[in-house]
Amino acid sequence: MMGNILIVDDDQEIRNLISIYLENEGLKTQKAEDALEALKLLEKSECDLIILDIMMPNMDGIQACIKIREERHLPIIMLSARSEDMDKIQGLASGADDYITKPFNPLELIARVKSQLRRYKKYNTGSDQNKNLIEIGDLSINTDTRQVHAGNKEVRLTPKEFDILELLARNKGIVLSVSKIYEAVWKEDFFKSDNTVMVHITKIREKIEEEPKRPIYIKTVWGVGYKI
Template sequence: MSTKILIVDDDKEIRNLISVYLENEGIQTKQAEDALEALKLLDKEVFDLIILDIMMPKMDGIEACMKIREERHMPIIMLSAKSEDMDKIQGLASGADDYMAKPFNPLELIARVKSQLRRYKRYNAEADNDKSIIEIGDLKINTDTRQVWVGKKEVRLTPKEFDILELLVRNKGIVLSVSKIYEAVWKEDFFKSDNTVMVHITKIREKIEEDPKHPIYIKTVWGVGYKI
């Protein structure tokens, strides 16, 4: 998937200059001549980074940055003809990740863009990896590799046992009925006399609980079902 950057500046020559340098690096660009147009584009398209001028009509870059930060987390590099420290501080305080004063060296801007993109993509990759690891007390499960540990000891679960445990863990604190567990894991209609779920819960407890008769992870809610 190619990288796409939004360039927001009321100066068409500056927009075009930045666009040429970025596209020479194989990066897609889209331009907006003011912040209001930029906000409309952000509602329609996904961008990896925004280059945002501060001094613009209708809405300045500081206000635009704050609005963008209410919902979005992509890097924002601010541009301004002002170079005073207070303007830089105000730009960064509004949520910008970097700041460049005009006139700027286009090659330096490209270098900063690449640096912010690397940082953002690394952060997203780490966040995605974190989502696959779920920890509750000493219990840890990796939903990607389908591994389970209690403390430092790895526990071997059958595929169905893992599916049940993952379902309960992802719904931590919520009581799931036996029928809901069965239908989610086996993808079949549940029959009231079926004790398959209970048997599997017993086996999971034997593997992850220190004392299966007094479980600390999988609790029975009598007459209702089970919960983590």
């Protein structure tokens, strides 16, 4: 199993405790006392998973997660003393894969780390054929033939609709802003008043969702953007 873990927490005792448990499982660890140090480490070395505390000085874990997600798709487990649902939602909406609340059982954290590493390995290895096929639930997207199937039904999308769907699918779980979607698909600057992306998302939902007004694939994250 891959296993180079970056631990980001401003509490040295917690960093060291997590590191000991992970290394006892044969995993390698790097440690950073804040998000800025973590971002510098990521520029110099690769890692397979990040354990990221939310409450930190200078830059909090939510901001750090959004920044990391701009370039990397590796698993991120958020760590926080807060347990309110809204904090969990905010953490996951920023692109985190999992969330665990302090005080935590180290064995539970280890189990979650291993689970995320297995998933990451599964979706980042395999044949070229598998890389050209994205499957999410009953939705199947072939990036070679540009064919889309929802269940047993083939869905016919326009080129731009397909590009948007592929972009969201390749960034599964990550919230992409309207401006980021527009600039990635249309290759030109986005203007705030432009509702082109929203119109295309509506059309895609009408084609791939059983109930477009209650979508299960493309989710709206209010005030932020869209994600699969």
